[in-house]
Amino acid sequence: MANASQATVNISGLFAELNRLGKNQEHERALRTVNKILKEVPDDGKAFHCKVVCLIQLSRFDEALKLIYKTPQLSSELIFEKAYCQYRLNQVQESLTTLRNVTNPSDKIKELLGQVLYRLEKSAECFDVYRDLVKNLTDDYEEERETNLAAVLAALSAQNNPKADQYGLREETYELSYNSACYLLGKKDFAAAEEKLRRAESLCRKGFEGDEDATEEEIDAELEIIRVQLGYVLQMQGKPEQALKLYNQVLKQKPSDVGVAAVAFNNIVVFNKDQNLFDSKKKMRAATSDNLKYKLNSAQQRAIAFNQCLLYMHSNQSEQCRKSSNRLQAEQPASDIPHLILVAQLCKEKQVNKAIQYLQNYVTKSESSSRSLQLTLAQLHLQLGNLGQACELLQSLGEISHKPGVVSALVALYSSLENTEAASEVLMNAVKWYKEHDPTSPDLGVIIRESAQFHLRHGKSDIAVKMLEQVRRDNPSDLKILAQLITAYCQVDPAKADELSREMPSVQTLAADIDVDALESANTAIGGATKYMKKLAAKQEMTPGSPSQQEELLKKRRKKKRRGKLPKNYDTTSDPDPERWLPKRERSNYKGRRKDKRKDIGKGPQGAVGGSQELDASKASPSTSAAASPHPTPSPATAPQGPRQNRPQSQQLKKKKKGKGNKW
Known part of the structure; x- marks a missing residue:
């Protein structure tokens, strides 16, 4: 009896010590204590639970999960701990399965379920979980739950889910403001998102102002995600320099x-x-x-x-x-x-042909091939000049083939192939499709007008008349349609054209709303517009006023005459040189820079030479040929004495002066 009583006392003491260590967050020592308890009482459920919690607190999730699997008789109630270990070990799908097996989940299981669903990007279901938690729980973690809910709303906004617009959030903290900015990013409202992110940065700094122990590095670490998101917003707004500066600022700090x-x-x-x-x-x-x-x-x-x-x-x-x-x-x-x-x-x-073959095979096999791939295939055919195949692809795009852009491309391609009938058919089919599927679309009127213009150019005025008459019934006040209709009737029924022309308003009526002054003052591409504007400004300066004002304006406009520049040694008593405007080399007193000793060579066609043997290269001496070569230069001691060497010393030392150009 004494031994049993002593063992009971020891276990109670160990539990008391375990309680004290848990409150002090000394989980390593608590783990050693709980191991002592389990050594004495292996089937104690509370001790086993404490050991699993200690392992989780020490981030030893793998050991905790193995322990749960190893002892199913003691871990049947530890659903939360098991799912949490799976979640932290990135076994997210297994964690979701564990949580879904709970019939009546507690609040903490719902919290973990929300985290798991968010990780699996099941935003709609996650939204329902967090909305329920925020609505029904009131404790110290309300702000964290609302922050998580804001993150879920941002994810829903990126997915264009209508649930994202069903909930309003506060923005008192920088986390809430950041998530609100992410929500706006999902809506492609970059300007408003930038404003929210800058507010989040300001709130984050204010939050650290009360903490004297917070360093600038800690503040920057907290601002990392806000700055990178702000850089993305600026990048999407076409501000690359500012965005790149923010990215480099964050990377320079080596973010954790x-x-x-x-x-x-x-x-x-x-x-x-x-x-x-x-x-x-x-x-x-x-x-x-x-x-x-x-x-x-x-x-x-x-x-x-x-x-x-x-x-x-x-x-x-x-x-x-x-x-x-x-x-x-x-x-x-x-x-x-x-x-x-x-x-x-x-x-x-x-390898454009291989690219076409690859896309052709994929589009053929795929039951729902996207329009982008089909348009790419059409572009590749155009690149190779296969206009007919490109037209076939464009016409096989379904309802997109009737849109104005595709119709315009088809008409242009068929016109280049001189297939007017096919182009006409494309236009007629587009008009028919819009009448059946979207009769109120403004594109219908555009296509009808262009179709009428096309048929007028190609001599099919009767078709153009029918189309324009129909458009005019829908838009009786459209003068452009009336003008086109008159043009069409001129080729079919001139009498009808004359009758319709009477419905056109007069030129004075058409020009009543035109501001002539605004047209004249506009910066157009008409030749002489700038000169005209200067004249107009000069006329405006000459407005009637007092004589003194007019005289002052005349003085301002009067140009000051300048005296021409004269040479320094100009003699006013003598007449100027009549050859003063001629180049120096063309004046009668020009002697030239050197005397030409080869006067026997006359000016003639290129390549013509005189009969002098001195200019015959085949009879030249070896010394002369060597001297003419630009590469080897003989030394003064060995060079033969020629005419240049026999000149006086003063002439040998005289240097040539560079020409300074003609003096006028």
Whole structure:
């Protein structure tokens, strides 16, 4: 009995010590204590629970999960702990399965369920969970829950989910303001998002003002995600210099959040495009490291993977580009971007025919091929000059083939093929489609007018008249339609044209609303407009006024005459030289710079030479030929004495002066 009583006392003491260590957050010592308890009482459920909690607090999730699996008889009630360990070990789907098996989930299980659903990007279901928690729970964690709800709303906004517009949020903290900015980003309202992000940055700094122990490095670390998001907003608004400055500012501080750094690296690579490829490769390696798998959502991972494919293409790494494109096709079968990148790579290698064959096979096999791939295929056919096949593809686009842009392209292509009938059919089909499916569209009137103009140009005035008559019934006050109709009737029924022309208003009526002064003052491309404006300004200055004002204006406009410049030694008593305007070499007293000793050579056609033997190169002495060569120069001691060497010393030392040009 004494031993049993002593063991009971020891276990009670150990539990008391465990309670004290837990309150003091000394989890390592608490783990040793609970191990002593379990050694004495292996089946104690509370001790087992405490051990699992200690392991979780020490971030030893793998050990805690193994312990739960190892002892199912003691861990049947530890649903939250099991799901939390799975969540922290990135076994998110397993964690969701564990949580869904709970019949009546507690509040903490609902909190964890919301986190798991957010990680799995099931935003709609996550929104319902957090809305229920925010509505029914009141404790010290209300602000955190509302922040999480704001993050879910931002995700819904990016997915264009209508649930995102059903809830209003506060913006008292910088986290709430940041999530509100993300919500606006989903709506593509970049200007308002920028305002929210700058407010979030200001609130974050104010929040640290009361903490005297907070360093500037800690504040910058908290601002990392806000600055990178602000850089993205500026980048989308076409402010690359400001965005790049923010990205480099964050990366210079070596952010602790690798996800934030990866986004900044990727966005800088977007700036570089096909320039500075070495820097882009280095940054892309940092943005695609293995530890980023669970730090980025699927949209971010997809964008980085696409940019990596493009980087491979720009750096002429064709094999890596193909492998990455094929991998993206397997991961994102519904996306067109991997196919477009692969086609671009083939076109860069000047294998347009292979690109066409690849796209043709994919479009044929795919039941719901996207319009972008079909339009790309049409563009490739145009690049090779296959106009007929391009027209067939454009006409197979369904309702898009009746849109004004595609109709215009088809008419232009058929006109270049001199197939007027096909172009006319395209226009008629477009008019028919709009009348059946969208009769109130403004595009209908545009297509009818252009169709009428086309038929008028090609001598089919009767078709143009029918179309314009129908448009005029819908728009009786449209003078442009009336003018076109008169033009059409001139070719079909001149009497009817004359009758309709009487309905046109007079020229005075048409010009009543025209501001002539505004037209004259406009900066048009008409020749002499600037000169006319100067004259008009001069006339405006000559407004009637007092004689003194008019005299003052005349003085302002009067040009001051300048006396011409005269030479320094100009003699006013003598007449100027009549040859003063001629070039110096053409004056009668010009002697030239040197005497020409070869006067026997007359001026004649190029290549003509005299009969002098001195100019015959075949009879020249070896010494003369050597002297004429520009490469070897004989020394003064060995050079033969010629006429130049026999000149006086003064003439040998005289240097030629460079010409300074003609003096006038």
